[in-house]
Amino acid sequence: MAEVHILGSILGCSDFDEPKGLFCKFHLESGVVDQTEWQVLGGDKSGTTQVDCSGGEGLDAVWDHPIDVHFACPTLVGWPRLRVEVWSRDHFGSNILCGYGMANCPMQSGSHEIEIVTWVPVGGISERLSTFFLGIKPQLQDPTIVANTRPGEGRFGLKCESAGIVYISLEIMTAGLNKNGVETVG
Numbered sequence: 001m002a003e004v005h006i007l008g009s010i011l012g013c014s015d016f017d018e019p020k021g022l023f024c025k026f027h028l029e030s031g032v033v034d035q036t037e038w039q040v041l042g043g044d045k046s047g048t049t050q051v052d053c054s055g056g057e058g059l060d061a062v063w064d065h066p067i068d069v070h071f072a073c074p075t076l077v078g079w080p081r082l083r084v085e086v087w088s089r090d091h092f093g094s095n096i097l098c099g100y101g102m103a104n105c106p107m108q109s110g111s112h113e114i115e116i117v118t119w120v121p122v123g124g125i126s127e128r129l130s131t132f133f134l135g136i137k138p139q140l141q142d143p144t145i146v147a148n149t150r151p152g153e154g155r156f157g158l159k160c161e162s163a164g165i166v167y168i169s170l171e172i173m174t175a176g177l178n179k180n181g182v183e184t185v186g
Contacts, residue, residue: 002177003041004071006080006105008112008170010049012059016098016164018088022061023051024166025085028069028105029144031078038078043069051089060164067170076177080105083144084116084166097137099163106172114168119160 010024027046030038052061071080082105086098099118106112122128123138130136 001072001074002179003175004073004080005173005175006067006069006071006170007173008067008168010063010065010067010084011167011169012052012062012064013086013164013166014059016060016086016088018090018096018098019060021051021053021089022098023087023089024049024061024063024065025087026065026067027083028067028080029083030071030073030080038074038080039072041070041072043067045069059167067168076107079107082114082116082168084118086118086164086166097139099166100140101166103168105170109172109174112170112172114170116166116168118163118166120163122159122161 006028010026013022013024016022025046025048029045047065047067049063049065052063054062067082069080073079082103084099084101086101088096088098090096097120099120101116101118103114103116106114121138121140123131127138131138
């Protein structure tokens with residue numbers, strides 16, 4: 001069985017409306033093919049960064065949170081996607097949604113810099129009033145639809161607006177793909 005090792009870090013973010021108290025939840029989603037799931041050999045597919053209250057050079061938040069997941073994969077179908085949610089913690093300790101985003105992990109071995117443009121759902125008039133007066137933004141009931149890319153499913157049809165950008169640095173290492181007739185060329 002082929003193997004894919006994804007190493008890297010969630011560096012930080014910029015261009016969010018709430019520049020203080022930001023943190024990021026992330027999840028690496030991989031596919032299921034013919035009842036055979038990509039198997040995690042090591043590491044965590046999901047996690048949460050620390051809350052950054054300072055920001056940095058041109059960034060709203062600096063997290064530098066590690067990602068380290070090792071997969072065994074039966075096929076290339078279902079290649080991992082990185083789903084992120086950016087949240088802000090206000091001075092009352094409440095968490096406020098700032099954005100959802102998703103990026104496909106590169107299939108090419110080597111170093112990759114990724115920018116994930118995030119978005120937030122925009123509801124009807126009552127949700128907009130709640131956002132304006134209370135700061136409560138609409139949230140998805142099922143955040144996994146962010147990574148669903150099938151036509152007619154996922155976020156297609158949702159009204160949304162862009163939020164900020166999350167910066168990711170990844171190292172992709174593969175083993176055993178050539179035995180299965182897969183060749184990645186750079």
